[in-house]
Amino acid sequence: MSSITQIPKGIARDLGLPGRDILRGVRSTLAPAKALLPEPVRLVLRKFDASITPSGVPDSLTPDADFFSGKHEHTAQFAMVAHAALTEVLQLMQRDHLMVSETVLALGLRRAALPSRKHNCASQVAADVAKSIIKHHAVGFVPGTPYGMQQEDLDDTSVAVFTVLLWLLVDRPEPGQHEAALLKLCHDVAATQRADILAAIGAHDNLAALLDSNARLI
Amino acid sequence: MSDRSLQVQDADRPPVRKAVQRLRWFHKSFHDQVAQCAHTTGVSFSVDDKKLTAGFIEWLRAFDAQKPHNADSRRAYVGFAAGLMLRTMIRHNPLTATGLPDSFDAADPAYFWPEGYVYVTFCLNIRAAVLEQDFHEDQRLAPELTDLRSWWSFRENIKNDSSLAIAFLDLFAGEVPNWTMSAVFQSTQVRDALGQNRTGSIESTT
Structure with missing residues (x-):
């Protein structure tokens, strides 16, 4: 166990997206037993957590059209930012037992990006990306654990993904935007329109329109 | 009321009538208003941002639903829209007074109903800012505003x-x-045609 605590953050980064997801899976598997463990072991696990947990959404962010382009360099950035934001939103929704896969987020973006090139509107592309992320199960339980996604889990995941895409679409006219506060505002907006989001999630144009209208009002 | 007013005008910003339709501006302005009222009255408040957001969205939908296309009705709609905002504030009630000062004037509406007083002040200040910016008009406040019976x-x-x-x-x-159809916007022309004037009284509604 002590060797785990000595893994420097740099190594976890070098392992790439799948490596980080594997470590998150281990953490998620151990989570239910955490309360039963003695404090020294919990301390070790907290250090382990810190080595793979992002420090939260970035302080400043300027997402532009390239952010959803699916190009290699932007895919990695998108996956990292979306992972941090989805993790934050799931915590706000008190659904932080669900794991977010950075790898599947990246794959979801890449798979959505190519067909999305026919769109020239950011909300249309964002709707494709949202559908792809949901379809490829970027949020869920660790494979192999005796848990399955219930309808409520799936619905909460859809609302969380909508929230993050909405946050990325909102204009940022002033530098120094408080991204965490903006994300929480998007979460509150999505919470008030949960039924509309769930109704639109299967219909691309409706989802794009909902993303666009909400981004404009924020 | 003036010492508790909100500074909502800034030459470098979009006009208030546009800015108020953005959630971030609405949130910041409301929090500023609460802070100003707390400072001048000594009342402490807590704000529920989720309720504030839900109220804003409800207000925006109600605002869009009755927005007149006729330019002649724009001035009248400013007052109606401010009223719609007050209605949603009261319905969602995002504010809670958490403490009163040691001594206060019980006949002052700010202490009779602290939350309602902040909502009214906020809506009147936004109304005043739009009237001044778009119509170069000063808002007239009625004596009822400081009358506890009202x-x-x-x-x-x-x-x-x-x-x-x-x-x-x-x-x-x-x-x-x-007083009879408060939730339905009536243009100035319609109200003139119906012969409505200031003969209605609040006693008639009780």
């Missing part, structure tokens, strides 16, 4: 019909309240 009637009547908040805001702003 506030008692206001608080009692909206328990049964929150839409009466729209008429009460008109009353406080020195306008002609529409």
Whole structure:
């Protein structure tokens, strides 16, 4: 166990997206037993957590059209930012037992990006990306654990993904935007329109329109 | 009221009528208003941002639903929109007074109903800013705004019909309240045609 605590953050980064997801899976598997463990072991696990947990959404962010382009360099950035934001939103929704896969987020973006090139509107592309992320199960339980996604889990995941895409679409006219506060505002907006989001999630144009209208009002 | 007013005008910003339709501006302005009222009255408040957001979205939908296309009705709609905002504030009630100062004047509406007082002040300040920016007009405030009996009637009547908040805001702003169909916007021409004038009284609604 002590060797785990000595893994420097740099190594976890070098392992790439799948490596980080594997470590998150281990953490998620151990989570239910955490309360039963003695404090020294919990301390070790907290250090382990810190080595793979992002420090939260970035302080400043300027997402532009390239952010959803699916190009290699932007895919990695998108996956990292979306992972941090989805993790934050799931915590706000008190659904932080669900794991977010950075790898599947990246794959979801890449798979959505190519067909999305026919769109020239950011909300249309964002709707494709949202559908792809949901379809490829970027949020869920660790494979192999005796848990399955219930309808409520799936619905909460859809609302969380909508929230993050909405946050990325909102204009940022002033530098120094408080991204965490903006994300929480998007979460509150999505919470008030949960039924509309769930109704639109299967219909691309409706989802794009909902993303666009909400981004404009924020 | 003036010492508790909100500084909502800034030459470098979009006009208030546009800015108020953005959630971030609305949130910041409301929090600023609460801070100003807390400072001048000594009342402490807590704000529920989720309720504030839900109220904003409801207000925006109601605002869009009755927005007139006729330019002649724009001036009248400013007051109606401010009333709609007061109605949603009261319905969602995002503010809670958490403490009063050691001594206060019980006849001051700010202490009779601290939350309602902040909502009214906020809506009147936004109304005043739009009237000044878009119509170069100063808002007239009525004596009822500081009259405890009016506030008692206001608080009692909206328990049964929150839409009466729209008429009460008109009353406080020195306008002609529409006590019978408060939730329906009537252009100036329609109201003139119906012969409505300031003969209605708040007593008639109790």
